[in-house]
Amino acid sequence: MTPVITLLTDYGLEDGFVAACHGVIAGIAPEARIIDVGHLVPAGDVRRGAAILAQTIPYLPRGVHIAVVDPSVGSSTRRAVAIEAGGRVFVGPDNGVLSWAVHAVGGATGAYELTNEDVWLKPVSRTFHGRDIFCPVAAHVVAGRELAGLGTPIPPRELVTLPEPTSRLRDGACEGEVLSVDRHGNVQLSITAADLGFLGVRDGDTLAVWLGRRQLAVPYRDTFAAVPPGDLVAFTDSAGLVAVAVNAGDAAQRLGLPPGAHVRLSPART
Numbered sequence: 001m002t003p004v005i006t007l008l009t010d011y012g013l014e015d016g017f018v019a020a021c022h023g024v025i026a027g028i029a030p031e032a033r034i035i036d037v038g039h040l041v042p043a044g045d046v047r048r049g050a051a052i053l054a055q056t057i058p059y060l061p062r063g064v065h066i067a068v069v070d071p072s073v074g075s076s077t078r079r080a081v082a083i084e085a086g087g088r089v090f091v092g093p094d095n096g097v098l099s100w101a102v103h104a105v106g107g108a109t110g111a112y113e114l115t116n117e118d119v120w121l122k123p124v125s126r127t128f129h130g131r132d133i134f135c136p137v138a139a140h141v142v143a144g145r146e147l148a149g150l151g152t153p154i155p156p157r158e159l160v161t162l163p164e165p166t167s168r169l170r171d172g173a174c175e176g177e178v179l180s181v182d183r184h185g186n187v188q189l190s191i192t193a194a195d196l197g198f199l200g201v202r203d204g205d206t207l208a209v210w211l212g213r214r215q216l217a218v219p220y221r222d223t224f225a226a227v228p229p230g231d232l233v234a235f236t237d238s239a240g241l242v243a244v245a246v247n248a249g250d251a252a253q254r255l256g257l258p259p260g261a262h263v264r265l266s267p268a269r270t
Contacts, residue, residue, distance in 0.1 A: 001089070003029065004063030005138050008037035008053050009130060010044065011068070017128070021066075021135045024121060028139035035060065037067075040183065044071035046097045047259055050162055051180040051188075054100035055239045057088075064138040065101065066130070067092040074126035080133050081159065082147050084110035089147065091138045093129070096162035103164070111159055112151030119150060165190035169198060173210075173266035178259050179241065185250030186224075187257050188243045191265055193236040196220070201267055207234050209244065210264035211255060217268050218244065234265075 005025055011017035018039050025032055037056055041049045049069035057065070070093040072078045079094040086105025090098045094113075102108050114133060117124075119140050121132040137150055167176035167190045176191035201207065201220060209216045219227060220234045227233040229248040237243040242265065245251045252258070 001087075001142065002061045002063045003032045003142050004035060004061045005029075005032050005135075005142055006035045006037050006060055006063065006065045007039075007135075008041065008049060008056075008065075008067045009039045009069065010041040010049065011039050011130070013039055017131070020128075020131045024131055024135045025139045028136060029143040032139060032142045041069050045069060045259075046071070046095055047162060048180050049097045050100040053097070054104045057101045057104050062087045064089045064091060064141050065098075066090075066134050066138050067097045067101070068130040068134055069093075069097045070095065070129065073129055078160075079154075080114040080129060080137075081154070082112045082114060082137060082141070082151060083108050083156070083159065084147065089138075089141055091134050091141075094160050096160045099159065099161040100164070102159075103161075108156035108159065110147070111154050111156045112147050113154050114151040116150045119145070167191045167195055169195060172199065173208075173264050174199060175262070175264045176242075178257050178261045178263060180259055181252040181257070184245070185252045185254075186237070186243050186245040187251050187255070188237060188239070188241050189263055189265075191242045191263070193240055193242060196242060196265065199265075199267055201265075206268040208266045208268045209234070210266075211257065211261070 081094040083090040085102045085108045124132045165179050174191050174195045176189050179188045179190045205220050207218045207220050209218045218232050218234045224233050224245040224247045
């Protein structure tokens with residue numbers, strides 16, 4: 001396996017949490033290269049973490065991928081797991097944060113509950129499993145330890161999964177949901193550019209955007225900068241998904257669109 005460990009968390013950058021994780025990995029596997037996917041996932045937002053990891057995983061080397069967005073840390077209701085999928089290993093809490101990325105690389109071929117306490121950092125904090133469990137396990141895997149020696153096998157079907165984002169074409173429109181909202185307030189939908197293409201929508205057209213009972217006419221352009229500052233715009237983002245933004249503004253705040261909100265798009269009638 002490539003000696004690469006990637007790290008995605010909601011720890012933020014104001015404290016020493018990320019540095020502690022780096023230090024633990026370096027102490028066990030000094031040859032490992034660490035790639036920080038990000039540490040500004042909104043606190044406890046498992047869905048946002050899952051979306052970031054799934055959309056980033058195609059561009060990451062095969063290695064060990066840690067994701068720690070863990071609102072139930074320290075409880076008996078969630079397991080610590082390692083999952084084999086697509087020639088990679090995913091490590092984190094069994095709360096769904098890994099599920100979309102695992103699906104994106106072909107699905108789990110093996111799974112383990114992390115039960116071998118001999119490789120954990122002692123004493124184990126009840127609130128910092130990223131440092132004390134997930135990072136040591138990842139480092140030992142990169143250093144050559146077999147997963148079978150780090151945990152107890154569990155059937156992959158028993159892993160917690162988040163519902164896959166959905167979109168569907170119906171009655172000349174495409175229905176989907178808000179997949180995630182980034183730090184700029186851009187609203188990423190589960191609707192793809194291909195979905196709009198099927199409806200005949202092209203750059204330069206105008207979309208009818210239905211938000212519950214509200215209907216808005218939003219220009220569909222190639223980038224948010226194609227409209228004046230303060231204007232709404234829809235565009236295809238870097239993941240191939242349709243996003244709604246405000247040039248130099250916050251679309252999520254203006255439209256009141258949290259993750260999971262229902263959205264319907266159709267060509268605007270002229």
